[in-house]
Amino acid sequence: MKLSIVVPAYNEEARLAQMLGVYLPYFGERYGEDFEIIVSVNGSVDRTEEIARGFRERHGQLRVIVDPGPIGKGGAIMAGARVARGEKIGFVDADGSTPPEAFDELVRNIGDAGVIIASRWLPGARVSPRQPWKRRAASRVFNGxxxxxFKLRITDTQCGAKLMTAEAWRAIVPHIGLTRWAFDVDMLFQTRRAHYRIVEIPTTWRDVAGSKIRIVRVSAQMFLAIVRLRMLYSRLRWVVALYDRLLGRVIELPSEMR
Structure with a gap:
């Protein structure tokens, strides 16, 4: 199988159907049976699972896996990628902010890279409507x-659309330690440590209404999470245990990591 696309889904009953409604026919027309979409439902308490299974009954290329616990976006991606069968494994948000044409650009441009990621900040990217200044500012500060x-010369670590070879994924996944706010950074950092090439391309991205993210709170959580991650890969890693006891609940570490 050529392509697996993992869709992490947490309480996405309002947006998942529209996203699957465009992704499944688009990739079905271009890849036939040589692709799969894996909806990885995590901790949802709404109709997300029901909606995904309804699509599964009509589309053989769709698979649904469910974890009742709050394992975070990264945890859902890892769970989906664990059962993926494609030579290339991609991830994309359930809100449909990345149209299928833009995701397909990742597939067509990965070349010999280990990972290719979509960027909303490279010249040529098209973002509509323009994000509120608070989100833009938070994104630029975080990326800085x-x-x-981490010395990662990447313009947009947090865009939800990414694609990698199955070989690269298998090499880095044992070393990924965070499944929530710092997951993307951890994944890209491990990719570089494993000496796989990372490519960025400008993307088309639409701001879809319905996000449950509280920008101030999440910005603080992401900041604390990347500080923890940096300490984990430094001579200060001995401080991490204390850091987790003090701030583990703030950055929403899994209980087994506190």
Whole structure:
């Protein structure tokens, strides 16, 4: 199988159907049976699972896995990728902010890279409507911190559309330690440590209404999470246990990691 697309879904009853309604026919027309979409439902208390299973009855290329616990976006991606059968494994948000044509650009441009990611900040990217200034500012500050702390010369670590080879995924997944706010940074950092090439391309991205993210709270959580991650991969890793006891609940670490 050529392509697996993992869709992490947490309480997405309002947006998942529209996203699957465009992704399934688009990739079905272009890849036939040589692709699969895996909806990875995590901790949802709404009709997300029911909606996904309804699509599954009509589309053989759709698979649904469910974890009742709040394992976070990264945890849902890892669970979906664990059962993926494609030579390339991609991830995309359930809200449909990345249209299928834009995701397909990742597939067509990965070349010999280990990972290719969509960027909303490279020249040529099209973002509509323009995001509120608070989100833009938070994104730029976060990305600046990532560049300083991890030396990752990437313009947009947090865009939900990413694609990698199955080989690269298998090499880095045992080393990924965070499944929530710092997951993307951890994944890209591990990719670089494993000496796989990372490529960025400008993308088309639509701001879809219905986000449950509280920007101030999430910004603080993401900041604390990347500081923890940087300490984990430094000589200060001995401080992490204390850090987790003090701030584990704030950055929503899994209980087994506190």
């Amino acid at each position: 911190l990532v560049r300083v702390l």
